[in-house]
Amino acid sequence: MAGLGACTLGIGLALLGLSPSTQAESLSLQEIAPGVQVHQGAHQLPDTHNRGEIANIGFIAGERCVAVIDSGGSPEQGLALKRRIEASTRVPICYVINTHVHPDHIYGNLAFKSAGVRFVGHHKLGQAMAMRAPYYTERAPSQLGFQLSLEHFVPPDLPVTETLDLDLGGRTLHLTAHPTAHTDNDLSILDRKTGTLWLGDLLFMGHVPVVDGSLNGWLAEIRKLRAVEAQRVVPGHGPVVAAWPLALTGEENYLKMLQAEIRVAIKEGKTIDQAMNELGRSAKPDWQLFDEFHKRNIATGFAELEWEDD
Numbered sequence: 001m002a003g004l005g006a007c008t009l010g011i012g013l014a015l016l017g018l019s020p021s022t023q024a025e026s027l028s029l030q031e032i033a034p035g036v037q038v039h040q041g042a043h044q045l046p047d048t049h050n051r052g053e054i055a056n057i058g059f060i061a062g063e064r065c066v067a068v069i070d071s072g073g074s075p076e077q078g079l080a081l082k083r084r085i086e087a088s089t090r091v092p093i094c095y096v097i098n099t100h101v102h103p104d105h106i107y108g109n110l111a112f113k114s115a116g117v118r119f120v121g122h123h124k125l126g127q128a129m130a131m132r133a134p135y136y137t138e139r140a141p142s143q144l145g146f147q148l149s150l151e152h153f154v155p156p157d158l159p160v161t162e163t164l165d166l167d168l169g170g171r172t173l174h175l176t177a178h179p180t181a182h183t184d185n186d187l188s189i190l191d192r193k194t195g196t197l198w199l200g201d202l203l204f205m206g207h208v209p210v211v212d213g214s215l216n217g218w219l220a221e222i223r224k225l226r227a228v229e230a231q232r233v234v235p236g237h238g239p240v241v242a243a244w245p246l247a248l249t250g251e252e253n254y255l256k257m258l259q260a261e262i263r264v265a266i267k268e269g270k271t272i273d274q275a276m277n278e279l280g281r282s283a284k285p286d287w288q289l290f291d292e293f294h295k296r297n298i299a300t301g302f303a304e305l306e307w308e309d310d
């Protein structure tokens with residue numbers, strides 16, 4: 001019956017032009033450092049109820065303008081975030097930064113498209129969007145409950161090849177384009193003013209890490225990230241803020257375990273199916289959505305590590 005109630009409510013909100021979960025006033029934001037606001041996503045698989053609105057998203061405000069960091073998992077969530085920003089500050093939005101290509105981080109982009117707004121992403125983000133857009137668009141109605149068109153995939157017009165500093169007025173954001181790790185288009189943001197490091201899905205907490213790029217590459221990036229001087233970190237999935245660099249420990253341990261166990265399995269001549277069914281089961285209590293992603297991580301890691309030299 002609870003489901004029927006939620007459904008009825010959803011229809012009512014739809015008639016008002018609002019989605020069930022993203023009325024502008026209900027998009028909660030927490031100020032985790034001066035001028036840094038984060039909305040927390042839930043640890044759920046994307047579905048028609050949550051409409052894919054599952055990632056941490058938010059914005060950083062300077063004296064001159066605002067940078068959005070990840071636009072949300074649906075067009076409506078993007079619009080809701082835009083309305084919250086407009087209600088909270090008089091300075092305009094000048095940048096929309098996408099941390100990577102996954103739908104929960106980019107589907108709100110179109111809401112922000114207007115003169116004066118630059119879209120910023122890893123130099124490989126545009127290509128990744130173009131490659132995935134047809135499949136993502138086809139899948140959205142059944143998986144997420146809304147229609148998408150190719151225009152929702154707003155690519156970066158300010159691509160980052162290595163690093164880029166964005167001046168928001170009184171604060172500078174230092175952007176870094178990473179080698180292949182979670183994906184092949186991960187971008188991180190360091191707000192130098194407050195020492196806040198925004199990692200997107202380079203950091204998972206609570207939600208099991210998802211390897212859609214390179215297991216070895218991700219571990220190498222984690223080692224480099226440890227040297228970044230920051231006061232706090234915003235993960236792509238997890239709490240809105242966490243201690244730095246302590247927050248990396250759980251993810252790093254999981255990925256190291258995966259790497260070590262896959263290497264042993266390959267040496268022992270196990271098949272990918274055996275590996276998927278046997279490896280890393282002891283990590284299950286530590287992570288949410290373990291059953292949904294762990295086997296896929298083994299398959300991705302196995303395919304990568306099979307070709308390593310001994």
Ligand SMILES: [Zn+2]
Nearest residue numbers: 100102182201
């Ligand atoms: Zn992701």
